[in-house]
Amino acid sequence: GQNIDQPTEMTATEGAIVQINCTYQTSGFNGLFWYQQHAGEAPTFLSYNVLDGLEEKGRFSSFLSRSKGYSYLLLKELQMKDSASYLCAAMDSNYQLIWGAGTKLIIKP
Amino acid sequence: GAVVSQHPSWVICKSGTSVKIECRSLDFQATTMFWYRQFPKQSLMLMATSNEGSKATYEQGVEKDKFLINHASLTLSTLTVTSAHPEDSSFYICSARSPLADTDTQYFGPGTRLTVL
Numbered sequence: 649g650q651n652i653d654q655p656t657e658m659t660a661t662e663g664a665i666v667q668i669n670c671t672y673q674t675s676g677f678n679g680l681f682w683y684q685q686h687a688g689e690a691p692t693f694l695s696y697n698v699l700d701g702l703e704e705k706g707r708f709s710s711f712l713s714r715s716k717g718y719s720y721l722l723l724k725e726l727q728m729k730d731s732a733s734y735l736c737a738a739m740d741s742n743y744q745l746i747w748g749a750g751t752k753l754i755i756k757p
Numbered sequence: 758g759a760v761v762s763q764h765p766s767w768v769i770c771k772s773g774t775s776v777k778i779e780c781r782s783l784d785f786q787a788t789t790m791f792w793y794r795q796f797p798k799q800s801l802m803l804m805a806t807s808n809e810g811s812k813a814t815y816e817q818g819v820e821k822d823k824f825l826i827n828h829a830s831l832t833l834s835t836l837t838v839t840s841a842h843p844e845d846s847s848f849y850i851c852s853a854r855s856p857l858a859d860t861d862t863q864y865f866g867p868g869t870r871l872t873v874l
Contacts, residue, residue, distance in 0.1 A: 683801070685863075690793060690803040737865070744766055744867035745850070749759075 650674045652748035654736050659754045660726055668721045668734050668751045676741020682710055682721045683735040685750070691735055694721065723753075731755045759785050761853050763866040770841055771874055778836045778869045780851030786831035787853035791863065792824075795848045807834050841873040 652672045660666040672680065679698035683691035697703055697712035697719060709722040723730055736748040760783040770776050780790055789808050793801040805821075807813040807828035815821045825837040834853075838845055848870050852863040 691801045693798060693800040696798050733862075735865070742766060743870060745865070746867065747865040749864070750862065 650738075650740060650746045652736055652738055652746050654734075654748040654751045656749065657752045657754065659756060660723075662726055662728060662755055662757050664726050665722065665724050666726060666753065668723075668736075668753065670719045670721070670736035670748055672717050672719070672736070672738040672746065672748075674738045674740040674746055677714060678739040678741065678743055680710075680712055680719045681735075681737045681739070681745070682719075683737065685733045685735060687732075694734075726755050728755050728757070759853070759855055759864040761787075761851065761864045761866040763849075763851055763869050765869060766867065767870050767872075769872045769874065772842050773840055775837055775839045776841055776871060778838070778849055778851075778871075780834045780836070780853070780866055782832045782853040782855070782864070785853075785855045785864075787834075788831065788856050789854040790828055790834040791852045791854075792826060792834075792836050793850045793852070795850055795868070797848075801850060804836075838871065841871070843873045846871055846873045 654670045682694040685691040695710035702711045707724045712719045733750040733752050735750045737745045762781045764779045792804045795801050803816050804819045805813045805815045805826050807826045809828045809831050813826035828834040848868050850868045852865045
């Protein structure tokens with residue numbers, strides 16, 4: 649079957665670094681997405697990885713290992729506004745999105 | 758975990774026809790379902806929020822007469838794109854909220870890719 653696993657909740661301190669992991673199993677693979685979703689809002693696109701390696705975009709970086717079925721989202725210099733749910737989604741061979749349940753990130757001062 | 762399905766996965770239609778997309782919550786009852794539209798590598802754009810047994814609430818700029826939403830039961834919401842045109846071609850994603858889960862939690866469907874010729 650197809651599935652995505654990511655931690656349910658994580659807590660980190662303002663100014664610190666946090667890494668949110670995501671493992672996936674899909675029928676075929678056409679890339680992995682990370683989204684940020686604040687309560688009551690639509691998910692915001694953060695990153696898309698289809699090749700192995702690290703992609704950096706400001707304070708956020710995303711890493712993919714296709715052989716391991718593994719990705720992580722790295723958030724640096726955490727700010728209070730980074731408190732949100734982070735969704736991992738993999739696209740299968742039919743271009744369907746398989747969604748993780750989301751990781752609720754709590755930032756403490 | 759909670760599962761949301763969409764049908765069909767893909768649909769190709771001629772301009773002027775109507776297309777119905779179904780969103781089902783498979784193992785829970787969803788009092789609220791959301792319909793999103795996504796363009797490649799962009800954020801999901803919320804189109805409307807549907808609550809079981811009542812009229813959907815549309816976001817600004819979304820034509821309610823063009824995108825008909827029906828949430829007839831606690832496990833099914835449908836989006837009908839009426840008189841579809843090529844500019845309606847997109848990836849449509851639904852999500853469902855379970856009353857038993859955290860109020861902020863949405864479970865997303867796999868999406869429906871619509872191509873209008």
